[in-house]
Amino acid sequence: MLLLALDTATPAVTVALHDGSSVVAASSQVDARRHGELLLPAVDRVLAEAGVRLDAVTGIVVGVGPGPYTGLRVGLMTADTFGLALGVPVHGLCTLDGLAYAAEGASLDGPFVVATDARRKEVYWARYEDARTRVTEPAVDRPADIAEQVAGLPAVGAGAVLYPDTFPDARSPENVSAAALAALAAEKLGAGEELQAPRPLYLRRPDAQVPKNYKVVTPK
Incomplete structure (x- = not known):
């Protein structure tokens, strides 16, 4: 088992790698406005620290929130992309x-x-x-x-x-860590538990909305 865990549901951009027994590498940065910019470099950093390639990963764990729409979707879409590219399962866990x-x-x-x-x-x-x-x-x-x-x-x-x-x-702790998510997921999977689907837990509508009475302009 080699689980890559990540979470962007809070201001913390956090990534960890777990081998089924313990966390072998982890990275966390707190920046509410740079999830998309920081996440992939953090994944690269964690893999390099562990001395493994991405294709060695056997499963993805992602925090599903609750969290704000913009930050949360960065982690979920990245997890889904990794899962599809590697052909490995993607597991969701509540960030709380x-x-x-x-x-x-x-x-x-x-x-x-x-x-x-x-x-x-x-x-x-x-x-x-x-x-x-x-x-x-x-x-x-x-x-x-x-x-x-x-x-x-x-x-x-x-x-x-x-x-x-x-x-x-x-x-403490104040911020979530992917190391904890990875360890919890490894514990549950090791006990034969089925984790939830990697679907976002928003709890409310996104801040960005299409304006009401929006005027559609069509070419003449």
């Missing part, structure tokens, strides 16, 4: 699940929340029983609107850091 998995050992001995920045003064979030068990579906809400649902729970992710009134007990 990757953050939860990475939080294992961060002094979390009970339920907690994962919250990422959804912009528009909102967060993408879900509750977890432990690092491997999500107990609510991912959602997007204003922090004040979910204060009662998350009261008393520690939280991880950039959304928790941004809104301390709702998440006063923010913990």
